[in-house]
Amino acid sequence: MSRRGADPAVSRREAQEALGAGFFRSRWVEPPDGVEELEPARLAPGFRAAGAACGLKGGGRTDVGLVACDADEVNSALLLTRNAAAAAPVRVCRDECDAGSIRAAVVNSGNANAATGARGYRDAVAMRDGAAEALGIEPRAVAVAETGTIGVPLPLGDVLRGVADAHAALSPAGGADFARSIMTTDRGPKLCTLELDGVTVSAQAKGAGMTEPGFATMLCFVQTDAVVTDPEATLRAAVAPSFERITVDGQMSTNDTVLLQANGGSGRELRPELLDAVLLQLALEIVADGEGAKRVGRAEVTEAATPEEAERVARAIANSPLVQTALAGGDPNWGRIAQAAGMALAGERLPELGAEHIDAAGLGSDEPEAELSLRLGRGESSAHVYFSDLTCEYVRLNAEYTT
Amino acid sequence: MSRRGADPAVSRREAQEALGAGFFRSRWVEPPDGVEELEPARLAPGFRAAGAACGLKGGGRTDVGLVACDADEVNSALLLTRNAAAAAPVRVCRDECDAGSIRAAVVNSGNANAATGARGYRDAVAMRDGAAEALGIEPRAVAVAETGTIGVPLPLGDVLRGVADAHAALSPAGGADFARSIMTTDRGPKLCTLELDGVTVSAQAKGAGMTEPGFATMLCFVQTDAVVTDPEATLRAAVAPSFERITVDGQMSTNDTVLLQANGGSGRELRPELLDAVLLQLALEIVADGEGAKRVGRAEVTEAATPEEAERVARAIANSPLVQTALAGGDPNWGRIAQAAGMALAGERLPELGAEHIDAAGLGSDEPEAELSLRLGRGESSAHVYFSDLTCEYVRLNAEYTT
Numbered sequence: 001m002s003r004r005g006a007d008p009a010v011s012r013r014e015a016q017e018a019l020g021a022g023f024f025r026s027r028w029v030e031p032p033d034g035v036e037e038l039e040p041a042r043l044a045p046g047f048r049a050a051g052a053a054c055g056l057k058g059g060g061r062t063d064v065g066l067v068a069c070d071a072d073e074v075n076s077a078l079l080l081t082r083n084a085a086a087a088a089p090v091r092v093c094r095d096e097c098d099a100g101s102i103r104a105a106v107v108n109s110g111n112a113n114a115a116t117g118a119r120g121y122r123d124a125v126a127m128r129d130g131a132a133e134a135l136g137i138e139p140r141a142v143a144v145a146e147t148g149t150i151g152v153p154l155p156l157g158d159v160l161r162g163v164a165d166a167h168a169a170l171s172p173a174g175g176a177d178f179a180r181s182i183m184t185t186d187r188g189p190k191l192c193t194l195e196l197d198g199v200t201v202s203a204q205a206k207g208a209g210m211t212e213p214g215f216a217t218m219l220c221f222v223q224t225d226a227v228v229t230d231p232e233a234t235l236r237a238a239v240a241p242s243f244e245r246i247t248v249d250g251q252m253s254t255n256d257t258v259l260l261q262a263n264g265g266s267g268r269e270l271r272p273e274l275l276d277a278v279l280l281q282l283a284l285e286i287v288a289d290g291e292g293a294k295r296v297g298r299a300e301v302t303e304a305a306t307p308e309e310a311e312r313v314a315r316a317i318a319n320s321p322l323v324q325t326a327l328a329g330g331d332p333n334w335g336r337i338a339q340a341a342g343m344a345l346a347g348e349r350l351p352e353l354g355a356e357h358i359d360a361a362g363l364g365s366d367e368p369e370a371e372l373s374l375r376l377g378r379g380e381s382s383a384h385v386y387f388s389d390l391t392c393e394y395v396r397l398n399a400e401y402t403t
Numbered sequence: 404m405s406r407r408g409a410d411p412a413v414s415r416r417e418a419q420e421a422l423g424a425g426f427f428r429s430r431w432v433e434p435p436d437g438v439e440e441l442e443p444a445r446l447a448p449g450f451r452a453a454g455a456a457c458g459l460k461g462g463g464r465t466d467v468g469l470v471a472c473d474a475d476e477v478n479s480a481l482l483l484t485r486n487a488a489a490a491a492p493v494r495v496c497r498d499e500c501d502a503g504s505i506r507a508a509v510v511n512s513g514n515a516n517a518a519t520g521a522r523g524y525r526d527a528v529a530m531r532d533g534a535a536e537a538l539g540i541e542p543r544a545v546a547v548a549e550t551g552t553i554g555v556p557l558p559l560g561d562v563l564r565g566v567a568d569a570h571a572a573l574s575p576a577g578g579a580d581f582a583r584s585i586m587t588t589d590r591g592p593k594l595c596t597l598e599l600d601g602v603t604v605s606a607q608a609k610g611a612g613m614t615e616p617g618f619a620t621m622l623c624f625v626q627t628d629a630v631v632t633d634p635e636a637t638l639r640a641a642v643a644p645s646f647e648r649i650t651v652d653g654q655m656s657t658n659d660t661v662l663l664q665a666n667g668g669s670g671r672e673l674r675p676e677l678l679d680a681v682l683l684q685l686a687l688e689i690v691a692d693g694e695g696a697k698r699v700g701r702a703e704v705t706e707a708a709t710p711e712e713a714e715r716v717a718r719a720i721a722n723s724p725l726v727q728t729a730l731a732g733g734d735p736n737w738g739r740i741a742q743a744a745g746m747a748l749a750g751e752r753l754p755e756l757g758a759e760h761i762d763a764a765g766l767g768s769d770e771p772e773a774e775l776s777l778r779l780g781r782g783e784s785s786a787h788v789y790f791s792d793l794t795c796e797y798v799r800l801n802a803e804y805t806t
Binding site for chain 2: 082083084085086112114115116117118149150151152249250251252253254320321322325326328329331333334335336338339340341342343344345346347348349350352353354355390391392394395396398399400
């Protein structure tokens, strides 16, 4: 059980009262002492962003986003999906960008530009080049990300007009516009701006389905004026306990991208616990906003033989549609937890699992963030995974989502 | 594409007219030439069966089944789930039965007797022993199988009364009563009796959820008067292309059991294609009866580097909730097929997948049995998996299923 697991009576309301009703809404996130929330639309100093509408999503919704660092010097890190059918923008980032010195990112929502062949690759390069030209910077300093339907050619002319519009609208207070411009089935934008010890971090994310990051996840953009000397190590360390610990439907996306940009303007170091808390809260917002989701679960496995075994079992539980529907139905059905664990360890023989090894009371509670745990009795390793419940709304959304 | 895949215009009605409206309803099953359907309630000669109600399922529904071979001599094979949290009856079968000479099987539905600890094991042994005593045969010649809710102690006295009632009702025409007594969330009983070349095969199966057999599947009982000299090899060969090729929700059960019994009474060999066709049709009935399912898909992967790779990709496609909801919604969303394949091969780089590699037209059709295919362009291996669609009804059933 987690730190707060010993007190199952903490309701969401009580937790919110304890934590304040701001960005850090989850019971599973520990905000660093002294952190201050700033206006979330305002980016970290030295960054500007904007969103524009080019017609990909229709209804006048914004669907092209741009975020840029004013300074020439920026340290950055870029984590990309491991999906073997990675989208064109992911391959462009992998092959034609300087991941360590990304000044700007250009993003569209509504079209994933995945499984679009050689044309898709050329379109992603053109989108990237269009942003670089507007900004007057090197193309290799611009990352490109796209999200939406797979297998549809990009209407490049529309997107390039959107890039120009977004460039014209760039603003230090454009974080909220940018966050909205990258949404697909998200119920709302996911963003924050926080200050701690003279360092500001702003971040925007999107994601609601096709979510089981294999490395990074969905789309997330983080800007800071902190000094970050090894951005890749810093970002990997913060992604491991956050985006790599969530699942909505067990489906690794073709387009996952996380970008961290640090311009060093504050002259101070980034405190790791701040980035950890920001990414974990954003990851949990993606789970809570899972397609059709009403509740979030945290599956913890303890006493596993190895960390890998603990993680394998925790993922099997979190991805079981039977556990996910039990969470939706408020059903403390611990037998399904035993079944999923046994499936993950197929071919071995577990010590006889029984009710005394499993705490599924959270499933049966009305808490929006529910905990469950399984004690394997095989060793000393543990792992946990956050997941969303499976509801009819998920089925409806995905049975009707336009191809 | 399969044998009939080149002709996508074959509707279920046309297929039924072509095949007759009998047991072999699936377009994917080739009944052996000359096979004759007998009254399905009538077992293969030399076998008797029955069902009785002991209150596990309530509403007077039968929930204890018994099937027995009259002769002392019987060759049998028993395939059991590989789930590491296997149920008590599976462990009893594994440890305390003579798998090669099983004369009878006793079954209950409504209680899986899984994750029930030492008491569950004793209860499964007692159930087995009760059947053996009533039949006057060795306990080690009786298999025990159970299916239903996990984690609930068995009301042993009720079950033993049910066993006595079923024993009293044993009949050569008891196949349908037996098939009904093993149902849980199944919409109807699954059974057949067939004759070919002087050999009779009767079979009964159940299954609708928690279905991705790791070895055997759910419950299936097969009786024949054929001579079967190596029943385990015979059964494994027939299970590989049938029960091991289906999924409803990717969830390996704690209780999967398949039993083949051959008494040799006909003096003739069993033709493998008959057992193949019977098990494949029953496996497809389990998929078609998947919890909430309206349609069945067949995901075929060709041009994979190895058979293992082909199977891994086919399973990833078949188990993707995004592909399953596309099947439910009649949405030819081939991008989700590319995404699932890329996830199965995470960390590698696929040749650029595009529409020309994927045939998803079946998803968008109104056929109850839909085909989809993916050409990987990496080698010469192929594999296929049958799966059911994911509907709101699956969610409703599993969110409400009593613990």
